[in-house]
Amino acid sequence: MEPGSILTAGAQALARALLAALLFAAAARSSPPESPIKCDSGNSNCTITNSYGAYPDRSTCRFARAVFPATEAELVAAVAAAVREGRKMKAATRYAHSIPKLSCPGGDEGVVISTRELNHIVGVNSSAMEMTVESGVVLRDLIKAAAGSGLALLYAPYWAGVTVGGILGTGAHGSSLWGKGSAVHDYVVGARIVTPASPAEGYAVVRSLDAGNPDLDAVKVSLGVLGIISQVTLKLQPLFSRSVTYVKRSDAGLAAAAVTFGSQYEFADIKWFPGSRQAFFRQDSRASSNALGNGLYDYIGFRRTITAGLALERTTEETLEAVGDAGGKCTVAQQINGALSVAAYGLTNDGVLFTGYPVVGSQHRMQTSGGCLKEADDGLLTACAWDPRVKGKFYHQTTFTVALPKVRDFIADVQKLRELQPNGLCTVELYDGILLRYVRASTAFLGKEEDGIDFDVTYYRSRDPLTPRLYEDVLEEIEQMAVFKYGALPHWGKNRNAAFAGVNAKYAKMGEFLAVKGRYDPQGFFSSEWTDQILGIAGSPKIETDGCALEGLCVCSDDRHCAPANGYLCRPGKVYKEARVCTRVNN
Ligand SMILES: *[C@@H]1O[C@H](CO)[C@@H](O)[C@H](O)[C@H]1NC(C)=O
Ligand SMILES: *[C@@H]1O[C@H](CO)[C@@H](O)[C@H](O)[C@H]1NC(C)=O
Secondary structure (H helix, E strand, C coil): CCHHHHHHHHHHHHHHHHHHHHHHCCCCCECCCCCCEECCCCCEEEEECCCCCCCCCCCCEEEEEEECCCCHHHHHHHHHHHHHCCCCEEEECCCCCCCCCCCCCCCCCCEEEECCCCCCEEEEECCCCEEEEECCCEHHHHHHHHHHCCEECCCCCCECCCEHHHHHHHCCECCCCCCCCCEHHHHEEEEEEEEECCHHHCCEEEEEEECCCCCHHHHCCCCCCCCEEEEEEEECEECCEEEEEEEEEEHHHHHHHHHHHHHHCCCCEEEEECCCCEEEEEEEEECCCCCCCCCEECCHHHCCEEHHHHHHHHHHHHHHHHCCCHHHHHHHHHHHHHHHHHCHHHEECCCCCCCCCCEEEEHHHHCCECHHHCCECCCCCEECCCCCCCCCCCEEEEEEEEEHHHHHHHHHHHHHHHHHCCCCCHHHHCCCCEEEEEECCCCCCCCCCCCEEEEEEEEECCCCCCCCCCCHHHHHHHHHHHHHHCCCEECCCCCCHHHHCCHHHHCCCHHHHHHHHHHHCCCCCCCCHHHHHHCCCCCCCCCCCCCHHHHCCCCCCCHHHCEHHHCEEEEECCCCCCCEEEEECCC
């Protein structure tokens, strides 16, 4: 078959699959994500992975025992037992959405302490507008409980399936340049954390930190290396309504507009489709108090999707990769994105139908979504799009924050690269484009250093780690440009190893963070090979094997790090000449 006919058939099939998936959203049941922890009976001899079924290095993480404490006392007992036995340990969340190996304890004999059962709302103080929750509470449930008391979390990650502990572990955020900005951790006013202790203290203690405690700036973003957070108290606001309008523009003025847009709208974000030269500006502000609306944001990409449709989409993507048809990706992406835009990405004015902008709705119905989390089993007829049990989306996610003063030049550089390879960025358009979210500098030692824009870049990952991607070099160059030329900070919960090169040196308060770690866990029970590498304690996140650059485990310095047999060799970048990227060389 000609590539042209493949893509036309593929695009039409995809549009049909998408429509079916949209219509199906009215059905009641869906398969929830499965537990990332698998053990023999008796919770021993276990493995853990992330919710996508593959860590960046695709290794299997083995450990000896899984524990599921349901109270703080049980959590203390679990930590104490591991300390007494001299075992490394890690907290794992209910679904384990962090991509890097943050949930994998060191060695093979470690303990994973799941916060799945630590999922209670402890209390709401309405006069102080504070809510205390256990660390395993899922964002979706937190938002619902707050709204039940007439309160709202100001900013939140867009995916509702993360837990409070996971959010704090990785510095997860929403989008805002207003007030203290969009990071959840900047609204933490208290926490209780269980850390190792001496035999005389019973091997584990609870440390209770109030708002004035300087250690809170370490605990608020801690990668799980200080201990296990038991409870968190968050500052909330009275519930309010929002008004959202998506506006499509050419991306010609994006470099300048992105910098100012964040101060114009409290909840602003931008979806950028660099292959199509378009950007969707989310004009999102608090609604005036007399604006009425029962709007709902049930983001289509996070809804349960018919698995047959997912398989078709993945097969189309794999076929376009195999025949080398990057233009086909552009065409397919335009079909899908056209349909998504018409469907307002899942916004509805009344919970059922989209009738036009603006969509006005209460904060708790608009701020985050996760339709595919519904707890009922339909035998995998539907699932979250990335569920590893089905043939669905499998991708890399390169996510980094560029400081606001550098955003303009960074976007202009990406556009220059796009001019040189016009189809090279279509791959991100099959993943809803590049998402730009605003974040502010934080007092947290491992929070953002400066106000900036977080770029979320999602793109095809081959099931075979040694198979190069189409336009492999373009995204490698963008990754290196961001991380090295523009000094961007990688998102702790996303990314491939390459983005973490030298990350410890980018944090002015890394020393303060490590000092708290030294007091809380001097023997490193909560440290693993991975956390030691990214915190600059021991080793490097770089893995130099044949083909390592294809998976972002290294920056290539030799052709063997690419795929010489397929014609991909290690070459300088095209715009950022210092980059070293796997480039397809025709000869
Ligand atoms: C642990 O599980 C693996 C399979 O995951 C199995 O091969 C191995 O024999 C088991 N070890 C023990 C001690 O049960
Ligand atoms: C609620 O917060 C206020 C102000 O911090 C405090 O005075 C009061 O004791 C709290 N109420 C409860 C029930 O904790």
